[in-house]
Amino acid sequence: MTVLVKPQALPDVKVREFKMLIDGKWVEGVETGTIDRVAPSHGVTVSRYKSATKDDVHRAIAAARGAFDHGPWPRMTAAERSNILLKAADMISVRAEELAYLDAIEAGKPITQVRSEIAGSVDIWRYAAALARDLHGESYNTLGDGMMGVVLREAIGVVSIITPWNFPFLIVSQKLPFALAAGCTAVVKPSELTSGSTLVLGEILMEAGVPAGVVNILVGMGADVGASMTSHPDVDMISFTGSTGVGRLTMANAAQTLKKVSLELGGKNPQIVFPDANLDEFVDAAVFGAYFNAGECCNAGSRLIVHRDIAGDVTARIASLSEKVKVGDPLDPSTQVGAIITPQHLQKIQGYVSGAAKSGATVAHGGSQIDFGFGQYMAPTVLADVKPEMAVAKEEVFGPVLSVLMFETTEDAIRIANSVDYGLSAGVWSRDFDTCMTIGRRVRAGTIWMNTFMDGAAELPFGGYRQSGLGRELGRHAVEDYTETKTLNMHIGRRTGWWMPR
Ligand code: NDP
Numbered sequence: 001m002t003v004l005v006k007p008q009a010l011p012d013v014k015v016r017e018f019k020m021l022i023d024g025k026w027v028e029g030v031e032t033g034t035i036d037r038v039a040p041s042h043g044v045t046v047s048r049y050k051s052a053t054k055d056d057v058h059r060a061i062a063a064a065r066g067a068f069d070h071g072p073w074p075r076m077t078a079a080e081r082s083n084i085l086l087k088a089a090d091m092i093s094v095r096a097e098e099l100a101y102l103d104a105i106e107a108g109k110p111i112t113q114v115r116s117e118i119a120g121s122v123d124i125w126r127y128a129a130a131l132a133r134d135l136h137g138e139s140y141n142t143l144g145d146g147m148m149g150v151v152l153r154e155a156i157g158v159v160s161i162i163t164p165w166n167f168p169f170l171i172v173s174q175k176l177p178f179a180l181a182a183g184c185t186a187v188v189k190p191s192e193l194t195s196g197s198t199l200v201l202g203e204i205l206m207e208a209g210v211p212a213g214v215v216n217i218l219v220g221m222g223a224d225v226g227a228s229m230t231s232h233p234d235v236d237m238i239s240f241t242g243s244t245g246v247g248r249l250t251m252a253n254a255a256q257t258l259k260k261v262s263l264e265l266g267g268k269n270p271q272i273v274f275p276d277a278n279l280d281e282f283v284d285a286a287v288f289g290a291y292f293n294a295g296e297c298c299n300a301g302s303r304l305i306v307h308r309d310i311a312g313d314v315t316a317r318i319a320s321l322s323e324k325v326k327v328g329d330p331l332d333p334s335t336q337v338g339a340i341i342t343p344q345h346l347q348k349i350q351g352y353v354s355g356a357a358k359s360g361a362t363v364a365h366g367g368s369q370i371d372f373g374f375g376q377y378m379a380p381t382v383l384a385d386v387k388p389e390m391a392v393a394k395e396e397v398f399g400p401v402l403s404v405l406m407f408e409t410t411e412d413a414i415r416i417a418n419s420v421d422y423g424l425s426a427g428v429w430s431r432d433f434d435t436c437m438t439i440g441r442r443v444r445a446g447t448i449w450m451n452t453f454m455d456g457a458a459e460l461p462f463g464g465y466r467q468s469g470l471g472r473e474l475g476r477h478a479v480e481d482y483t484e485t486k487t488l489n490m491h492i493g494r495r496t497g498w499w500m501p502r
Contacts, residue, residue, distance in 0.1 A: 002323060002325065002370065004370065007328055009374070016196065018219070020056065021199070022216050022218075023066075023213045025212070028050050029052050029056045030053050031053050036048050037193060039108070040107070040340060041105070041375045043374035044374075051192070052225050053224070054224060057228040061158065063212070065157075071185070073210070074184070076183075078132045082132040084210060086126060087209065088125055091207060092122050096119065100117075100118050101331075103194065105330070106196050109294075111330055111332070123458055127474075128177030128181045132182075132479060135153055135483070139151070145492070147491060149489050153483040154183075155482065156184060156237045156482050157185075158187070160238045161239045162238070162239070162250070167297075168198060171264075172198050175473065178479050188217045189220065189222075189225055192222075202217045230250045230253040235257075237261070247469065250263065251470075264468075265422075267298045268420045269422075270416070271305065272413045273305070276432055286314075287380075300398075302403060303405060304405065306404055307408070318364075322365045322366065322380045339375050340399065350369065356392040359390050361384065361386045361403070364382040365380065365382040378399055380400045383403045383404065414438075418442075425454075426439075426445040426448050427452070445464070445468075446469075459476065
């Protein structure tokens with residue numbers, strides 16, 4: 001059983017049409033191709049985009065290059081850039097409901113959840129605006145009477161920003177404001193499935209006073225538009241969030257011209273729970289961590305590593321709480337789990353569940369799709385008796401599927417946690433300080449939650465170990481990521497050297 005929130009049909013929905021943003025103008029693109037987005041929740045077309053070609057990519061990169069090399073943006077004071085970013089933050093707040101609707105209808109995300117993502121994004125834009133004014137280098141007045149060193153921080157240049165469909169507005173907000181704060185210019189490509197909110201952001205930035213060419217936004221397929229953006233010689237840096245496979249391709253493309261690369265990739269994040277933990281709080285966090293955003297989340301807590309003594313009890317409690325999760329219409333404010341992004345992705349999720357069952361896992365709850373007559377939905381699913389070597393325990397399922405694995409000793413738990421290729425985040429649940437700290441120090445992941453899960457703040461860096469990525473977003477160094485350092489090495493007074501008399 002699952003609590004269902006049946007979506008209302010949308011017979012008269014108006015298809016919203018978007019153009020692309022190049023050099024401060026909304027344009028149709030070199031060719032007249034379009035991409036239609038069908039709402040995954042309702043099965044009707046809701047958005048139509050002009051699709052970019054490689055020529056459009058070249059034009060957008062030329063605009064960003066020109067704006068960086070000759071335009072006012074990198075030459076403004078940090079205070080001026082900061083004020084524009086603050087204005088943009090205010091305008092995002094004003095258009096929050098429109099942005100939330102676009103992400104909900106294009107991605108199938110619950111509207112209540114997206115509203116808080118937009119509010120969180122506003123906070124990030126403000127944080128980036130504050131950091132803009134604190135960007136500084138270093139000085140060394142300690143090199144002797146005749147020498148002084150100054151280390152400058154300079155904007156790195158043109159940045160290609162490529163984002164996925166799972167958090168359309170939040171993820172672009174983890175990248176673009178920091179690049180802009182540093183004085184960079186950008187070409188942005190959202191996923192072609194969920195480009196609406198990023199294009200509205202383009203309108204907001206133009207209105208807030210970002211000069212033409214500083215932010216260019218293209219809609220198109222990753223394999224051609226994205227690939228051109230990662231290989232073009234005039235791009236200085238790539239900031240990518242998406243699958244580990246495309247992350248690898250991106251790095252290979254970037255290697256041809258040795259671009260700086262920042263990658264936020266997949267995760268297979270464990271939550272380790274010991275018998276002394278507060279199990280009520282843990283069960284709640286386990287269900288939230290697995291089903292939040294329908295599990296289409298790089299941070300999903302998709303592996304529970306549970307002490308053998310409590311595994312039966314914990315699994316039963318999680319299965320029982322899973323029954324209460326409200327699944328269905330993303331536009332209903334009570335919905336907790338919305339639609340699955342595409343029919344193909346639903347098939348992929350189901351393939352993992354049936355593969356696990358064939359390999360000996362037990363379906364303790366859910367396991368199948370939910371049919372409302374349109375759209376695609378998946379029941380929250382709990383798999384028990386999962387072994388670390390099963391695909392469902394090692395690979396990113398990206399759906400509302402929770403795998404329960406067992407451990408006996410702390411060493412076992414650490415070994416299982418570290419046994420996958422990923423290292424994005426992990427959780428540990430225990431009332432014992434030593435246990436939490438041992439897990440916290442030995443599990444190889446970019447974020448470790450202790451007695452909580454998936455909390456975050458703009459101040460806290462986010463990113464992965466191993467195949468979960470390269471670099472960190474957010475945190476007080478986030479603007480520095482979009483800079484180069486330059487050393488000014490200065491001589492004072494009479495210089496002595498090889499041939500000069502001392
Ligand atoms: P992708 O990695 O393919 O997509 C992410 C972004 O990269 C999209 O904008 C995509 O464009 C673009 N892209 C695709 N191919 C290229 C390329 N060759 N060069 C440059 N950019 C490219 O993820 P998918 O959407 O295909 O999802 C597949 C799996 O990836 C999921 O099942 C999940 O496991 C994982 N994933 C992880 C995410 C995370 O947050 N870590 C986010 C999304 C997916 P477009 O899609 O428009 O073609």
